[in-house]
Amino acid sequence: MQPSVGEYNNAMVTLAPLQREHVASFLQWLRDPEVIEYSLSQFQSLHTDEEIGAWFAATLAEDRGLTLGIYTHETNKLIGYAGLVDLSETNQSGEYFILIGDKAWWGKGVGTAVTKQVLALGFTQHRLNRIMLTVSEPNTGGVKAYANAGFAVEGRLRQACCRRGLFHDKLVMAVLKEEWESRPA
DSSP states (O other): OOOOOOOEEOSSEEEEOOOGGGHHHHHHHTTOHHHHTTSOGGGGGOOSHHHHHHHHHHHHHOOSSEEEEEEETTTOOEEEEEEEEEEETTTTEEEEEEEEOOGGGTTSSHHHHHHHHHHHHHHHTSOOSEEEEEEETTOHHHHHHHHHHTOEEEEEEEEEEEETTEEEEEEEEEEEHHHHHHSOO
């Protein structure tokens, strides 16, 4: 599925394509253990500019999903990225991801707002029936944002994640198109 890319706005942020020059933000974010603690496991092993740059270039080149930067309305500053991966036309499904790298924007409702925007794109433009995600159980802010956007817990992956030498569970959450369509705006 080829993503259609444009700008998607809400009161706080705009979603729009990432650009090559945005790698500088990722160089900063992916070196901050607090930012990546509950994110993509691959982030735990990216340390050099070259490794992060190669990952970022591959992300920009990816055409099997939808990857958008999260920009502030006020300054148009990149504060994170979000989207859908593993899009399946056959199963009409995909997996949601988000990283808010700029910690100044944590706890302000950006995660919920962005999640709702990406769900709308997935269910309307990409005609998906199911969007899922996994979230580390200790990431209470993420769990809350996803629940607020309409995701429901479907299961638990026991001790599926190891951070700082400790194992914790990951929750499998999903939302179906019919559930999304029946939620209040």
